[in-house]
Amino acid sequence: MSDKRSVRDVDVRGQTVLVRVDFNVPFKPGTSEISDDGRIRASLPTLRYLLEQNCALIVCSHLGRPKGRIDESVRMAPVSQRLAELLGLRVLQCNETIGRDVSALAGCLMGGDVMMLENTRFQPGEEANDAEFSRELASLATFYINDAFGAAHRAHASTEGVAHWLPSAAGLLLERELRFLGDALEDPHKPFASILGGAKVSDKIGVLDNLADKADLLLIGGGMAATFIKALGFNVGESPVEDDRIAFAKSLIYRSESGEVRLLLPDDVVVADRFNADADSRTVPVGSIPGGFRIMDIGPNTERQYCEAIKACKTVMWNGPMGVFEWEAFSHGTQVIAETLASLDDATTVLGGGSTAEAVAVLGLTDKMTHVSSGGGASLEFLEGRGLPGVEALPNR
Ligand code: ADP
Ligand code: MG
Numbered sequence: 001m002s003d004k005r006s007v008r009d010v011d012v013r014g015q016t017v018l019v020r021v022d023f024n025v026p027f028k029p030g031t032s033e034i035s036d037d038g039r040i041r042a043s044l045p046t047l048r049y050l051l052e053q054n055c056a057l058i059v060c061s062h063l064g065r066p067k068g069r070i071d072e073s074v075r076m077a078p079v080s081q082r083l084a085e086l087l088g089l090r091v092l093q094c095n096e097t098i099g100r101d102v103s104a105l106a107g108c109l110m111g112g113d114v115m116m117l118e119n120t121r122f123q124p125g126e127e128a129n130d131a132e133f134s135r136e137l138a139s140l141a142t143f144y145i146n147d148a149f150g151a152a153h154r155a156h157a158s159t160e161g162v163a164h165w166l167p168s169a170a171g172l173l174l175e176r177e178l179r180f181l182g183d184a185l186e187d188p189h190k191p192f193a194s195i196l197g198g199a200k201v202s203d204k205i206g207v208l209d210n211l212a213d214k215a216d217l218l219l220i221g222g223g224m225a226a227t228f229i230k231a232l233g234f235n236v237g238e239s240p241v242e243d244d245r246i247a248f249a250k251s252l253i254y255r256s257e258s259g260e261v262r263l264l265l266p267d268d269v270v271v272a273d274r275f276n277a278d279a280d281s282r283t284v285p286v287g288s289i290p291g292g293f294r295i296m297d298i299g300p301n302t303e304r305q306y307c308e309a310i311k312a313c314k315t316v317m318w319n320g321p322m323g324v325f326e327w328e329a330f331s332h333g334t335q336v337i338a339e340t341l342a343s344l345d346d347a348t349t350v351l352g353g354g355s356t357a358e359a360v361a362v363l364g365l366t367d368k369m370t371h372v373s374s375g376g377g378a379s380l381e382f383l384e385g386r387g388l389p390g391v392e393a394l395p396n397r
Helices: 038-052 077-087 100-108 131-139 172-186 201-214 225-231 243-257 300-311 332-343 354-362 376-383
Strands: 016-020 056-060 114-116 143-146 168-170 192-196 217-220 262-264 268-272 281-285 294-298 315-319 348-352
Touching (some): 201 217, 201 243, 217 300, 243 262, 268 300, 332 348, 348 354
Parallel strands (some): 192 315
Antiparallel strands (some): 268 281
C-alpha cells in the first residue's frame, strides 16, 4: 500500500485546485481530432470528485513535445473541448500557461468552475523544473493534486516542482496506480509470476533485475527471447540479438538453474523469413531455427506451458507483448496470454507498458484485468523499483 497522501485523505472543500493530469493524447495524423481519449476519461473520477467537493479546478497537462516554445499544432483547445463534452460542463481554455491574464482568470474562479491552462511544455521552465515557473503555477491555486501517473517519472515543474509550493496529494488515478503496481511488487499474493516480452532486453533489464528477486516465476517472450535463446547456445537465425546482453541473460539462466528463480523460456517459436506482415512463416523448436529466419512470436507448445504455469498463480504482472502482435500472423502468443489472464478468477493481474496495454485494448480485454497501467514509461520505471519524482514529491499520509 502506498503511503502517499491521497485526495481522499484531505479536506479540499472549496479550494482552488491545480490538477496535473496526463492529457498527452494521440491525434489523427495532421488533424486536431483526438484518436483516443482514454487519458481524458481516466482523469474524470478525480475531476468529478473535486467538483463534488465544490472546488474550482485549474487543470494542466503537457501535450506533444513543443520544447519550451509555442507550437500551434499542440495547443490544448481540442483537449479542453473533449473534456467539456465528457464532464458536461464548460471548460475555460487559457491561451497561456502562466502570466497576468491567467492569474486574473484564476482569481475569478468559483466552486464548480473548470479552467484549463495552455500546454505546460510551451514554457521552457517546465522540463527544466524551474523554481520560478513552479512558483507561478502554484500561485494560481491553493491546493495541488497530481493525477498524471503517465508523467510521474519526469521531474518537471508541473509534475514535481509545484508540489513543493502547495499542500498536495495524489489524485484517484495516481493512487490506484501506486496501489496495484506497488502491491504487486511489495506484497504480492503468491505464487507471483512475471511475464516479460517486448522488443529488447536492454529496455527491460531493470525490470527483469528487480522482478527476478521478487517473482516466483519469470516467463520470457517477445523479441528479447532471442537473446536468451542464443545464451542457451542455440542458433537464432536473423533474429536481432543484443550481444552485450548475453552475459546478463546467462546470469539469469544460472540463477534459475541454481533454483533461485524459476525461469521459463520459449520451447518453440514462430519464425519468419522477413520482418513483414506477409512474410513466409513457420513454427519450429528453438533448437532448429532455420538460417535466414527470425523469431516473431512464441509457438503453441510455449503458449501451453506458459498458460499452465500462469493458471497456478495468484498474482501476474505482464509487461511486453509475446510477439509482433500488430501483425495478425504473429499475434497469437500475445492473444493467448491475454485471454488466459482475463480468464483468471481469483488472481490479481497487473499490466504495464504502452504496447501491452494497446494489445489488450485491441482484444477488448482491458476490463477483465485487475489493473492496466495508464503510464508506459512511468510503469516501467516503477517496475524497475525506481522512485518516480512526481510521486516522491507528494507528502506521506
Ligand atoms: P511495452 O510498450 O508494453 O513495454 P515494448 O515497447 O517493450 O512493450 O515492446 C513492444 C514491441 O515489441 C511491439 O511493437 C512488438 O511488435 C515488438 N515485438 C514483440 N515481439 C517481437 C519480436 N519477436 N520481434 C520483433 N519485435 C517484437
Ligand atoms: Mg513500449
